[in-house]
Amino acid sequence: MKTLKDILYKVSLTSTTGDMEVEVKDIVFDSRKVGEGSVFVAVAGTQVDGHEFIAQAIQKGAKSIVCEALPGELNKEITFVQVVDSAKALGVMASNYYGNPSSKLKVVAVTGTNGKTTCVTLLHKLFMELGYVTGMLSTVENKINDAIIPSTHTTPDSVAINQLMAGMVEKGCTHCFMEASSHAIVQERMAGLTLAGAVFTNISHDHLDYHGTFDDYIKAKKKLFDELPKDAFALVNADDKRGMVMMQNTKANKHTYGLKYPTDFKAKVISNTLQGLELDINGKQAWFRLIGEFNAYNITSVLGSAVLLGEEEDEVLMQLSKIKGANGRFDQLVVEGITAIVDYAHTPDALENVLKTIQGVRTGGEKVITVVGCGGNRDKAKRPVMAKIATEMSEKVVLTSDNPRDEEPMDILKDMEAGVNPVAFKKTLVIADRREAIKTACVMAEKGDIILIAGKGHETYQEIKGVKHPFDDFQTVKELMQLIHTNK
């Protein structure tokens, strides 16, 4: 059992009151989960301020409290620790509590609007193929070697990160590849971690509801690089306007990748089909099972990360060319000559890239039918933009629900419709029920046509007013395509 003093190592303290040798059973930042002997860390959030729940935490058995502002009256039985930043303190405490697992692994964090899951999944699979025992933290799933631990966030909270990494160390992992969401960076979920490297994929419109301005969104991503140690590597996409901005203040070793300019890791697309990509990558020709130019970026960043971690380039390319991407990213199904594609594109940039890829591989007279929605309780500004892209780049569009969460589906759809040019309304249907929307697309499709179902990718649920209802785009379209188009 660790004491409070043990786990406060390296935390910036303002004041302490009470016994610092008090034993800590677990670290909890949600008063509802406090048990006998927990230390409760009060963090100010987006909805409420954790400081409001200090009394409740004590009532439930917390013996020590870590907070930024002390309560008016201090319970003499309890140890109070005042800190400068409780979210940061939580990260450092969680690292100490679990024996600083990140310092025993080579941890690479990938940030960027799009491509994080794809890159960490490729890295995880690659390092397994290279013979390492490897961990991964991602939107789709967390992994300790082959074992899957369900994921609730793109980047888990600090306690969960360290608990998972401790599990990785215990199982003999040498590497961990993790996604760093901008929310997580701002909320200090990664405070206290030791990183071997960080990768920047790209930045485009998303999450302005949370960050307020695009500048603050850029700053959030840059913070990951600002805080890297000097023995780590920073690897950025030089083709993105903000790539070099990320590295402006980093102490880490700077590296670049891309398709357009001379960079440390450079690729050129030789061919791009629905079967895969052929690249000239660092002067070598190789074939990959991923689709679309945007995946040429992901592959090049993965090659770069692996080489910067000390791997041999030819071996990396050989293994990488066998690997498939993450579930729900450009998953294809062909029934009676109709192709259905399920993709997690949930930002304007991703949707445009996927539709560009489809435009690039289509042969002529076929229709592209896009089914797309936007999530509730998320950035409203991206809604009209995504609808505009869908209608400009497809022959038919069905606007539908994504995860409405606490919003009314028709309100979200109204926001989307605002982006549709009046002429494009002729080819646009609005069907809130996602299954019905997919069904309509299947009915409209004829031999040769391509249906894109965007936004939910690997997700196996639809979140409506706090309840996650089972829903799987790929299973739904598979079932409906077979029902509608086979044995006709």
Ligand SMILES: CC(=O)N[C@H]1[C@@H](OP(=O)(O)OP(=O)(O)OC[C@H]2O[C@@H](n3ccc(=O)[nH]c3=O)[C@H](O)[C@@H]2O)O[C@H](CO)[C@@H](O)[C@@H]1O[C@H](C)C(=O)N[C@@H](C)C(=O)N[C@H](CCC(=O)O)C(=O)O
């Ligand atoms: C907007 C956001 O990021 N919210 C995250 C944040 O919660 P919050 O700041 O809203 O918390 P809050 O409800 O205000 O509560 C403040 C504090 O009081 C505590 N509390 C609250 C109530 C109570 O009774 N007792 C109590 O102690 C809470 O535990 C918390 O510590 O901190 C929580 C703990 O880490 C997260 O679970 C929560 O994620 C919510 C569920 C969420 O939906 N987050 C999304 C937006 C998110 O983080 N997404 C990114 C990926 C985005 C992308 O890349 O596309 C991700 O990393 O997953």
Ligand SMILES: Nc1ncnc2c1ncn2[C@@H]1O[C@H](COP(=O)(O)OP(=O)(O)OP(=O)(O)O)[C@@H](O)[C@H]1O
């Ligand atoms: N490098 C890239 N550039 C632009 N778009 C991409 C790139 N990689 C993937 N995409 C698109 O973005 C979608 C999401 O990809 P991925 O899941 O890898 O991103 P992510 O950054 O993990 O997203 P999230 O923020 O939800 O965690 C893909 O389905 C694809 O449409």
Ligand SMILES: N[C@H](CCC[C@H](N)C(=O)O)C(=O)O
């Ligand atoms: N990580 C992203 C996922 C969005 C996926 C989309 N299906 C939605 O629900 O908006 C987020 O939390 O904003």
Ligand SMILES: [Mg+2]
């Ligand atoms: Mg992700």
